Structure formats: structure tokens, C-alpha cells
Amino acid sequence: MRSPVPDYLADVLDAVRSIDDGAPADYIEVLAKADTSRLAVALATVDGEVYTAGDSDVAFSIQSISKPFAYAAAIEDVGLDAVLARIGVEPSGDAFNELSLEDGTHRPMNPMINAGALATHALVAGPDASGPQRVERLRALMSAMAGRELGYDEAVYEAELRDAHRNRGLAHMLRAGGIIHAEPETIVDGYVRQCAVNVTVRDLALMAATLANAGVQPLTGRQVIDRAGVRQVLSVMTTCGMYDAAGDWVSNVGIPAKSGVAGGIIGALPGQLGLAVFSPKLDAHGNSARGVAVCERLSRDMGLHMM
Numbered sequence: 001m002r003s004p005v006p007d008y009l010a011d012v013l014d015a016v017r018s019i020d021d022g023a024p025a026d027y028i029e030v031l032a033k034a035d036t037s038r039l040a041v042a043l044a045t046v047d048g049e050v051y052t053a054g055d056s057d058v059a060f061s062i063q064s065i066s067k068p069f070a071y072a073a074a075i076e077d078v079g080l081d082a083v084l085a086r087i088g089v090e091p092s093g094d095a096f097n098e099l100s101l102e103d104g105t106h107r108p109m110n111p112m113i114n115a116g117a118l119a120t121h122a123l124v125a126g127p128d129a130s131g132p133q134r135v136e137r138l139r140a141l142m143s144a145m146a147g148r149e150l151g152y153d154e155a156v157y158e159a160e161l162r163d164a165h166r167n168r169g170l171a172h173m174l175r176a177g178g179i180i181h182a183e184p185e186t187i188v189d190g191y192v193r194q195c196a197v198n199v200t201v202r203d204l205a206l207m208a209a210t211l212a213n214a215g216v217q218p219l220t221g222r223q224v225i226d227r228a229g230v231r232q233v234l235s236v237m238t239t240c241g242m243y244d245a246a247g248d249w250v251s252n253v254g255i256p257a258k259s260g261v262a263g264g265i266i267g268a269l270p271g272q273l274g275l276a277v278f279s280p281k282l283d284a285h286g287n288s289a290r291g292v293a294v295c296e297r298l299s300r301d302m303g304l305h306m307m
């Protein structure tokens with residue numbers, strides 16, 4: 001029997017397979033050795049249909065794609081005002097690993113850059129939470145969104161923690177500026193764990209579809225994030241999710257999105273669907289080169305642009 005959507009998705013992957021630009025992230029040893037031939041896509045509709053093509057069962061570390069989910073958790077756990085007091089919502093125009101503090105407030109510019117994500121991590125599970133409580137809150141939330149229990153890529157966690165000098169530097173600056181109060185080392189450890197959660201494109205498409213579905217997981221029907229938090233998360237993904245390529249992305253693809261250095265990208269189109277792509281080679285902005293091409297093609301073919 002013909003399956004029109006998976007066949008179409010397989011054709012889209014074939015169309016971008018010849019793109020050989022970019023390189024896998026090299027500052028995390030395990031990611032530098034990734035199999036760069038991997039390519040996968042998944043779509044999940046808000047009514048629970050899931051379609052996949054390519055290496056859709058291959059797991060990879062979620063990396064920065066965890067940042068919107070951590071932001072949602074922080075908003076739920078301490079309230080939006082407390083989050084906004086410590087982390088801004090403006091694009092930084094700088095690379096994801098720069099300090100990028102706002103003049104005057106000394107807040108990290110937004111929760112999608114590393115400085116903002118470290119500050120966000122520190123708010124998860126409330127002011128009295130321990131390191132393990134923050135980590136488990138995030139693993140459990142991301143699992144509820146994926147609809148299955150997620151685990152960690154321990155090799156990625158260990159490799160990243162070993163060389164996390166920039167993130168340690170950022171966390172110490174945040175502590176010195178009074179943005180975080182916990183021990184910087186504990187925050188970096190928890191944040192690196194958050195980034196090492198292992199996912200497939202199917203998991204990510206369902207997580208994105210949960211955002212698109214106002215916080216209700218399409219398969220389980222559970223309200224896993226509060227609706228008001230979802231609006232805030234999708235807004236910040238739109239302006240800051242693709243770093244300094246955000247303008248090109250919004251023009252060409254036109255949906256709230258987030259990328260990660262392992263080569264994943266998610267997109268969430270409110271009321272319609274979540275999508276996820278995976279291919280390890282990154283472009284100059286740190287976004288998956290083939291992944292961006294897949295999303296541009298899907299947006300054009302399926303009319304996904306929000307405008």
C-alpha cells in the first residue's frame with residue numbers, strides 16, 4: 001500500500017542528501033565523531049498522527065533544543081515575573097555561547113543562549129530545589145512531552161562536562177552578577193545533563209507538537225505545560241531560537257523553532273503540528289545545514305509559514 005506522507009518525506013530527504021556543507025560540532029569530543037551521513041525527519045500533528053522518514057530511530061543528544069522546555073518548566077515553577085526578572089527576551093545577535101548580558105539589568109539577553117539557559121536551569125523546580133531535583137524535573141517533563149521515558153547519552157554528558165570551560169565561565173559571571181544564587185558548578189552539571197537527554201526525531205516531533213497543541217501531549221491527552229507558558233516559549237523561539245539566523249529562518253520557514261549542536265531542529269506550528277529533523281553537520285550559525293534545507297522545503301510545499 002502506498003503511504004503518501006512518508007513517501008513525500010523520504011523524497012524531501014533525498015533532495016537534500018547532496019548538501020555536504022558544514023561540520024559537526026567540534027567542541028564536544030563525542031559529537032565531533034558523529035556519523036555525518038545520518039538524516040531523519042518526523043512530523044506529528046496535534047491530533048496524534050506521526051510520520052517519519054530516514055534514520056528516525058537513531059537517538060542523539062537534545063542539546064539546546066532542551067532550552068525551550070527548561071524555560072517552560074521555570075515559568076511554571078517560579079512564575080513568569082520571576083523568570084523575566086533574571087532573563088530577557090531579546091535576540092542577542094551574538095553566538096550562542098557569548099555572555100550577552102543586557103546593559104543596565106545585567107540579565108542574559110534571552111533563554112535560548114547558553115547564559116540565559118544556565119540562568120533558566122537555576123530556576124527549575126523552585127528556589128529550594130537541589131541539583132538532582134532540577135535535573136529530574138526536566139527529564140520528567142521532556143519525557144511527558146515525548147510520551148515515553150527518556151534517558152541520557154552518558155558519553156556526551158561526560159565529554160561535555162570535561163570541557164565545559166565556557167559554560168563554567170558564564171555561570172560564574174551570572175553568580176557574580178546576582179542572577180543565580182546556586183553553586184555555579186552544580187548549575188553547569190545540571191545544565192549539561194539537561195543537554196544530554198537522548199531523543200529521536202519522533203520524540204522531538206511529539207515534543208514540538210505538544211507546544212503546538214497548547215501544552216497538551218497529542219497521544220496521551222495530558223496537559224503537560226501550562227497554556228500561558230507555551231505562548232511565552234513559542235514567542236521566544238520565534239525571535240531567538242535559531243540564533244543570529246533567526247531573521248532568515250522566520251522569512252524562509254516562518255515557524256517557531258529551536259536547534260541543537262548535535263544536529264537536531266524542532267519547529268512548532270500552533271494549532272497544527274510539530275516537526276523535527278536531524279543531520280549532524282552544522283552551518284556557520286550552529287544550525288544543522290541539511291536540517292534547515294529540509295525545513296525550508298517542508299514549509300514551502302506544505303504552506304507552513306505562519307504569515
Ligand code: DON
Nearest residue numbers: 063064096195259260261286
Ligand atoms: O552548552 C552547550 O554549548 C551545549 N550543551 C548546547 C549548545 C547548543 O546546542 C547550541 N545550539 N545550536
